[in-house]
Amino acid sequence: MIEMYGVSKVYPGQVVALDDINLRIRGGEFVFLVGPSGAGKSTFVRLVYGEERPTRGLVLVDGRNVGRLRPREIPYLRRRLGVVFQDFKLLNDRTVFENVAFALRVTGASGREIRRRVPAVLSLVGLEDRARARPLELSGGEQQRVSLARAIVTGPSAVLADEPTGNLDPDTSWDIVNLLLRINRAGTTVVMATHAKAIVDRLRMRVVAIENGRIIRDEPRGSYS
Amino acid sequence: MIEMYGVSKVYPGQVVALDDINLRIRGGEFVFLVGPSGAGKSTFVRLVYGEERPTRGLVLVDGRNVGRLRPREIPYLRRRLGVVFQDFKLLNDRTVFENVAFALRVTGASGREIRRRVPAVLSLVGLEDRARARPLELSGGEQQRVSLARAIVTGPSAVLADEPTGNLDPDTSWDIVNLLLRINRAGTTVVMATHAKAIVDRLRMRVVAIENGRIIRDEPRGSYS
Amino acid sequence: MIRMWWRAWAEALSSIRRNALLSGVSVSTVALCLLVLGAFVLAALNLQALAGTVEAQVEVRAFLKDGLSPQRTSQLVTAVQELAGVREVKFVSRGEALRRLGEQLGKDSGVLEAVGDSNPLPDAIEVKVEPRLMDQVTEALSAMSEVDRVLGRRELVGRILAVTQAMKALGLGLAALLAVATLVVIANTIRLTVFARRAEVRIMKLVGATDGFIRGPFVLEGMMLGFVGAVVASAAAWYGYGWLSGLVRSSLPFIPVLPRDQLLPSVALGLVALGTVLGALGSAISLRRFLRV
Amino acid sequence: MIRMWWRAWAEALSSIRRNALLSGVSVSTVALCLLVLGAFVLAALNLQALAGTVEAQVEVRAFLKDGLSPQRTSQLVTAVQELAGVREVKFVSRGEALRRLGEQLGKDSGVLEAVGDSNPLPDAIEVKVEPRLMDQVTEALSAMSEVDRVLGRRELVGRILAVTQAMKALGLGLAALLAVATLVVIANTIRLTVFARRAEVRIMKLVGATDGFIRGPFVLEGMMLGFVGAVVASAAAWYGYGWLSGLVRSSLPFIPVLPRDQLLPSVALGLVALGTVLGALGSAISLRRFLRV
Numbered sequence A, B: 001m002i003e004m005y006g007v008s009k010v011y012p013g014q015v016v017a018l019d020d021i022n023l024r025i026r027g028g029e030f031v032f033l034v035g036p037s038g039a040g041k042s043t044f045v046r047l048v049y050g051e052e053r054p055t056r057g058l059v060l061v062d063g064r065n066v067g068r069l070r071p072r073e074i075p076y077l078r079r080r081l082g083v084v085f086q087d088f089k090l091l092n093d094r095t096v097f098e099n100v101a102f103a104l105r106v107t108g109a110s111g112r113e114i115r116r117r118v119p120a121v122l123s124l125v126g127l128e129d130r131a132r133a134r135p136l137e138l139s140g141g142e143q144q145r146v147s148l149a150r151a152i153v154t155g156p157s158a159v160l161a162d163e164p165t166g167n168l169d170p171d172t173s174w175d176i177v178n179l180l181l182r183i184n185r186a187g188t189t190v191v192m193a194t195h196a197k198a199i200v201d202r203l204r205m206r207v208v209a210i211e212n213g214r215i216i217r218d219e220p221r222g223s224y225s
Numbered sequence C, D: 001m002i003r004m005w006w007r008a009w010a011e012a013l014s015s016i017r018r019n020a021l022l023s024g025v026s027v028s029t030v031a032l033c034l035l036v037l038g039a040f041v042l043a044a045l046n047l048q049a050l051a052g053t054v055e056a057q058v059e060v061r062a063f064l065k066d067g068l069s070p071q072r073t074s075q076l077v078t079a080v081q082e083l084a085g086v087r088e089v090k091f092v093s094r095g096e097a098l099r100r101l102g103e104q105l106g107k108d109s110g111v112l113e114a115v116g117d118s119n120p121l122p123d124a125i126e127v128k129v130e131p132r133l134m135d136q137v138t139e140a141l142s143a144m145s146e147v148d149r150v151l152g153r154r155e156l157v158g159r160i161l162a163v164t165q166a167m168k169a170l171g172l173g174l175a176a177l178l179a180v181a182t183l184v185v186i187a188n189t190i191r192l193t194v195f196a197r198r199a200e201v202r203i204m205k206l207v208g209a210t211d212g213f214i215r216g217p218f219v220l221e222g223m224m225l226g227f228v229g230a231v232v233a234s235a236a237a238w239y240g241y242g243w244l245s246g247l248v249r250s251s252l253p254f255i256p257v258l259p260r261d262q263l264l265p266s267v268a269l270g271l272v273a274l275g276t277v278l279g280a281l282g283s284a285i286s287l288r289r290f291l292r293v
């Protein structure tokens, strides 16, 4: 479902974030992306949903070359992916409900569907009673969970979660990871960039380790280090 | 140095974030603040540096009532505290160097002092080669370390770090915690709100656990749970 | 389709409410710019009308040969009336001319008595002309066999024409400058309000919104703000004009003021159209650069 | 202290560079608003001068009694010259008056011949007067023993005065409206640029900056942008005025145009002062609400 062939990403100023990445993630896989701060995990994720284009190489999602998508096509790519952004990227002037609903509205969902699905997914992430709050009235961990709720509410074919537990306590982190596992079991591909050693070591899923923009390890039932 | 007596904080909309908090942190202490997402840790920190005022109760810093400070006096309070914000709060249109330098400029430091201290503190957090980048050109963990660098560059009498390792890998997290420990040994009070169970459990410092806005545990050599 | 429309309206309305400061700033800027433009246009139209009444006073006098029969005279008047550029023709008999002269010099100045029965003045016709066609009319009159001599204060008329033309040109120039300024200032303001929300736009795109999906509510919002601003400006112009024209009519009754009910509907319509279009266009254009994500 | 100043300048300059879009929008808005205001003020000043020259044409004619000695007549002229409101006095002899009349009626109209030696016209003096003081002058003239009768076209003068006054009032009204609009629009624009940077201001306060520390560069930046905008507007006004007045002088030589070198320095100075002050004040006031953190 997600494939990279010889992918490099050099940011302006000669910052090499990714360097000759080759990787295939099949549909329905669950992959941990690990590596030190600044290794290139977020860049990897950004290439997949088309916020950045690769400097060299081929990024394929469902067989389509993301780097060559026309601007008109990118929104449709993004709707098939659910992204939990490392910095949440919530709309600060809308309520939690509206933030989550937005991902549905974009797809043209009906008001009925929105009223059915948004509360359901908010209760999945434990925020059913904060639906009317605005993002800046939430704690860091609550904001992070809103971002997750928005990512999964549309039932995307893949979820890209960029450190989705960075602001969560261990118990809540496990709740979230279990939620992702459940979604994965229902057929959704999950790519989770994370620093949560305890979680990676316990679950023993596929682990791709990046360092300095290169893949240094790719194990089917790996551990954090 | 930091004292709370009967402190409650109720946000608009009847959200009780803190409920009757009583606590004394002496100068030179190192305190972990732990608790589930939404427990009130960030609210605690915000009360100390005066972003929020308590609904009830007394918040004292160095014996002065923060809730009653005149607006003119608040900047001077904040300069004595170094704060690592959970959401970093960097100035996006300035370089990393300028962001860190800003905390010094505010105090009227000379250009010479700035040119001496900023590079030194940037290399402490491992960002010496990213000094000319802007925050949005940094990875999440790098941004977090800039926020830490800004907090400690002025040599404050207390550092309030709100999940300063949330976006960092375990190794880098340990580097940062060791840095805080070093500063603490030099006499600085450190309050660190965190979810990093591994770190808390290993260090065995004072742990204050908050849940639902109440202190449920306060142990001198505690563990995460 | 209908749902999309409905959503765009709902979004635009709630966005206006959420961003009260931005909305207030936009509306007040649009309203003031358009009010100034409207006031200026109204003033210019009235000045133009005033210039017109001045121009309407321009006349040529043709002295007639002696001894014309009343019939020929009245034929002449009819013929002159038909000339292009002639607005009004009036016959002034030699007796009338002498009386006027006497009046002009003072009734008891002795002119009438001195002249006695030997009135030296000829019959004449006074012709009010279109200033632009004055030369043409003068020529035509001169060519008539009944006419002895034509008198027109060409120089004076030339000046009046020049001044009224200059004023029209100045008004037009100022109006053009004002229109450009209004356009740019309103566009600038809307650009700033869009700029203040660029992060929002970026997030929407990252979550999978198409450009159209984002643009719809934004453009509608710009339209609404522009519309409201223009309506405020029009209302102010309406009442202001009523007040002012009342003032002028009562204290300067001889100055012709264009009637409000005839003039203002079209000016107001123009302002509202301009405001609405500018609001929409400004939003759409400003948005473009933030949609590239 | 000096370091603080230096820092504020450096900060303001680098902030202008960083926020190129905001700066461009501010400068262009300020420039256009002030250019319109300036153009309007210049037009109004010229119209006022024009109205002045029209008013200067207002005159009263006093017919003198018969048989005054040349000495008495010249004494009279001197006396009239001293009256308040009198601008110019000219003696018109009865012969001169008759010649003029003949000219007015057409040289060969036979008036001169018909009258022959028995010129019925009196000597007269023509007095150019301040329109406002016309009645007073008329009275004074009537009271003089040498004066027989005073003729003044009171109604016409009243109208001319009313029109020029109305134009002045209208100009003043429009200028006031324009000034208010300029103020609000510039303030609005600066408010938006500050609004777009409210997060930045908030962060500065949370890091321990005093209000003054933040305000300094902001206000300086507003000042600079206002100053630059005003200078652009002044330059445009300078060249535009030169061009236009050249045009008018060559094609309408009888319309008096105020000389650029006399008029524009003060107008430009006014614009620059206004722009700078508005920029600074606008920044300071807009900033206030975002400083409460």
Ligand SMILES: Nc1ncnc2c1ncn2[C@@H]1O[C@H](COP(=O)(O)OP(=O)(O)OP(=O)(O)O)[C@@H](O)[C@H]1O
Pocket (backbone or CB within 6 Å): A011, A012, A013, A015, A016, A017, A035, A036, A037, A038, A039, A040, A041, A042, A043, A044, A086, B130, B136, B137, B138, B139, B140, B141, B142, B167, B168, B169
């Ligand atoms: N827009 C950008 N412009 C320039 N350099 C960038 C940009 N974004 C990221 N970088 C650099 O690219 C490198 C990889 O960044 P990336 O965000 O992918 O790291 P990461 O693995 O997500 O790190 P973290 O765990 O800290 O989030 C870093 O050195 C970062 O400074």
Ligand SMILES: Nc1ncnc2c1ncn2[C@@H]1O[C@H](COP(=O)(O)OP(=O)(O)OP(=O)(O)O)[C@@H](O)[C@H]1O
Pocket (backbone or CB within 6 Å): A130, A136, A137, A138, A139, A140, A141, A142, A167, A168, A169, B011, B012, B013, B015, B016, B017, B035, B036, B037, B038, B039, B040, B041, B042, B043, B044, B086
């Ligand atoms: N400005 C605000 N307005 C209203 N409610 C708020 C506001 N800020 C925080 N809250 C609420 O107060 C509670 C405590 O928030 P706080 O940010 O202190 O939690 P926290 O312990 O820092 O959580 P986390 O670990 O997720 O960062 C939460 O329920 C949150 O939703």
Ligand SMILES: [Mg+2]
Pocket (backbone or CB within 6 Å): A041, A042, A043, A086, A162, B139, B140, B141
């Ligand atoms: Mg990252």
Ligand SMILES: [Mg+2]
Pocket (backbone or CB within 6 Å): A139, A140, A141, B041, B042, B043, B086, B162
């Ligand atoms: Mg928090």
